[in-house]
Amino acid sequence: MNALYAVIVKELILLKRDRAGLLVLFLMPAVLVLIISLVQENVLKMMGDSGIAIVLADEDNDRLGREIEVLFKEAGITPLKTVEGEVIDEALGRGLVLDGRYPLCVVIPRGASASLKKQAMKLALLAFTEKSEVKQPPALPGKSTQDAALNTSQKAAQKIAHKSKVDVPIGLYFDPTARGSFKSSAQNALKRAVTGLEIEFKAEAFGQIFPEKMARIIYKSMGTGDEPDAETLESLRAMVPAIQTEWINQPVIKLEERTVSRLGFTTIPSSVQQNVPAWALFGIFFIVVPMAGSLIGERKQGMLLRIYAAPISMGQVILGKAAAFLMVCGAQFTLIFFMGKFVLPLMGTPEFEIGPHIFSAAAVAVCAAFAAVSYGILLGAASKTFEQASMFGPISIVAAAALGGVMVPVYAMPSFMQKISAFSPLAWALNSFLDIFVKGGDILTVWPSLSLLTAFSTACLTAAWILLSRK
Amino acid sequence: MIKAENLEKSYPKAGIKALKGLCLEVAPGEIFGLLGPNGAGKTTAISILAGIMKPDAGSITIDDISIFNGSAKSNQPAAKAKIGLVPQDIALYATLTAKENMRFFGRLYGLSGNILEERIEECLKFVGLQDRADSMIDSFSGGMKRRANIAAGILHRPKAIFLDEPTVGIDAQSRNMIFEMLESFKASNTAMIYTTHYMEEAQRLCDRIAVIDDGRIIAQGTPDDLVSKSQNAENLGGLFLELTGKKLRD
Numbered sequence: 001m002n003a004l005y006a007v008i009v010k011e012l013i014l015l016k017r018d019r020a021g022l023l024v025l026f027l028m029p030a031v032l033v034l035i036i037s038l039v040q041e042n043v044l045k046m047m048g049d050s051g052i053a054i055v056l057a058d059e060d061n062d063r064l065g066r067e068i069e070v071l072f073k074e075a076g077i078t079p080l081k082t083v084e085g086e087v088i089d090e091a092l093g094r095g096l097v098l099d100g101r102y103p104l105c106v107v108i109p110r111g112a113s114a115s116l117k118k119q120a121m122k123l124a125l126l127a128f129t130e131k132s133e134v135k136q137p138p139a140l141p142g143k144s145t146q147d148a149a150l151n152t153s154q155k156a157a158q159k160i161a162h163k164s165k166v167d168v169p170i171g172l173y174f175d176p177t178a179r180g181s182f183k184s185s186a187q188n189a190l191k192r193a194v195t196g197l198e199i200e201f202k203a204e205a206f207g208q209i210f211p212e213k214m215a216r217i218i219y220k221s222m223g224t225g226d227e228p229d230a231e232t233l234e235s236l237r238a239m240v241p242a243i244q245t246e247w248i249n250q251p252v253i254k255l256e257e258r259t260v261s262r263l264g265f266t267t268i269p270s271s272v273q274q275n276v277p278a279w280a281l282f283g284i285f286f287i288v289v290p291m292a293g294s295l296i297g298e299r300k301q302g303m304l305l306r307i308y309a310a311p312i313s314m315g316q317v318i319l320g321k322a323a324a325f326l327m328v329c330g331a332q333f334t335l336i337f338f339m340g341k342f343v344l345p346l347m348g349t350p351e352f353e354i355g356p357h358i359f360s361a362a363a364v365a366v367c368a369a370f371a372a373v374s375y376g377i378l379l380g381a382a383s384k385t386f387e388q389a390s391m392f393g394p395i396s397i398v399a400a401a402a403l404g405g406v407m408v409p410v411y412a413m414p415s416f417m418q419k420i421s422a423f424s425p426l427a428w429a430l431n432s433f434l435d436i437f438v439k440g441g442d443i444l445t446v447w448p449s450l451s452l453l454t455a456f457s458t459a460c461l462t463a464a465w466i467l468l469s470r471k
Numbered sequence: 472m473i474k475a476e477n478l479e480k481s482y483p484k485a486g487i488k489a490l491k492g493l494c495l496e497v498a499p500g501e502i503f504g505l506l507g508p509n510g511a512g513k514t515t516a517i518s519i520l521a522g523i524m525k526p527d528a529g530s531i532t533i534d535d536i537s538i539f540n541g542s543a544k545s546n547q548p549a550a551k552a553k554i555g556l557v558p559q560d561i562a563l564y565a566t567l568t569a570k571e572n573m574r575f576f577g578r579l580y581g582l583s584g585n586i587l588e589e590r591i592e593e594c595l596k597f598v599g600l601q602d603r604a605d606s607m608i609d610s611f612s613g614g615m616k617r618r619a620n621i622a623a624g625i626l627h628r629p630k631a632i633f634l635d636e637p638t639v640g641i642d643a644q645s646r647n648m649i650f651e652m653l654e655s656f657k658a659s660n661t662a663m664i665y666t667t668h669y670m671e672e673a674q675r676l677c678d679r680i681a682v683i684d685d686g687r688i689i690a691q692g693t694p695d696d697l698v699s700k701s702q703n704a705e706n707l708g709g710l711f712l713e714l715t716g717k718k719l720r721d
Contacts, residue, residue, distance in 0.1 A: 007575075010575045302559070305558050309556040311579075
């Protein structure tokens, strides 16, 4: 016990005095979590996860612009009509996209709403074109005969239908680097706005035309003549109930977003919720470099020889080292989770929520730290020089992190990579954290991963013990 | 005190047989010099005698406690508690103070509390470093580091000390102080095995010496006896060259 205590105290003092080591152990993971969380937060915004700003050059200043603005906001996109006090027009908006400041500029040309309304009215007229007039007559030999067969109404309807395709175009200027998902999201919002307004305008037009048409039909059915005078027409129109248009935009089917979770945990995860544990794990596994370095230094400088000569077992030395570095990992986790909870929100990200299963999360942290520390000891025992350890250690961690889903979610990997991912200790640890922090799981959910981490640690320590005891 | 019989050790990967039936016995209060050219097997012998490395065959006892019997470990912790090792390198943590180093190695030998603190003070005073107890080893001169290296090896008052070239690269004053320390251990009945390349040191300090070459002891006795038995050598240096040859050993 005295020897174990001696090793722990010695390691902690050595670490306290190793400024470069402390930078690797504390500053690096803290900076990593900070930078990656902020960057990823923005990437997720770009992918439509939360509000990203675009510029809107609304030269129309009418209903179409207002509608587009509302629907963009509903899609999580913030349309800006002014930037730094300047009202956006097409030229300014294009320039801002060109500079890479905004991913999209939407230009609504002057008169777009009026044009849309006019075309809706024309199309609504088609609804009252008699079917026989619109119906294609049987094919007759000779073009001139066919033309002759077309009556005036039919020609008018065809003309209207043709003209309706020539819309007042809404301009979309995308940054060439804008992600596909963002483009789809923006285009969908625009399509919804235009279609919604189109239906509304058509309904309005229909509402205007319908009473007049009905009045004429009533007048005709009365047998008093073909064309009523203005007064009669007005009185007959008053008899036809007005068509309301408020119901047009009311949804018939409601889409409800639900999160896959356990134990009734319904919080929708933020990027911070996933990034903090992921990058904390990545940083913490870098403990292998100072750990291996400490062991190699002891071997090179002869301290290990002196330790071998002492009446203690190699197991005590290994456990002492592991215990000291486990404490360091505990401090690292505390620091990084503190940053996620208190520092990152100051920079505009959501707060990191530890959730109700704090002891389960602590168990994952201990198992992950134990795996990192054990791997560090094995690396130190197996490497002949510090250069070997400082090359192989970080490379193996970056590879394990990439495979483990720290950088790219596992589901986004090719299937054969997903299979390899199942062998990464970082994947076991990260999945456990995500199970607890994102899906509301607890110790019962994560125990298989914790068992794997413990088995990995035991295997590493056993191999290290064999290597260090081989004298 | 230290008894080794028929020690064998080979390094199969390198194809070297480092020890070939090495036998030696060191009495309490005796300084035994182990001399030999580079690669003769001195460091392997010291490592096995100090319980660091396992022999392939042979046996070792320290103060009548068996540490190895064949390649099997015997009562290692009890025997190791009686051994003090002063390695050739400065085997101390450079960023720990002298006192912190002593505290760490002392605890490995089961010392704690007041006893540990008293021993640390006593040892640092013994090697003349009491005023630098709280300085980091990094800030020490070569001689101070060598003295601190010895202090860490004697903290637990061992019965047998193995000193592997403890005077390499130090000034005459520090060397002299180390000689005085060894005389003091001798007076307290501590058995010592001392390796060195400085023949005058061995002649001055050692009660008996063994010249080892190619894993075997090729000559053993008091320095004066060995020199007197030689036809050409006038001193231990000359005898050493006569026994091991002038061919360079790398």
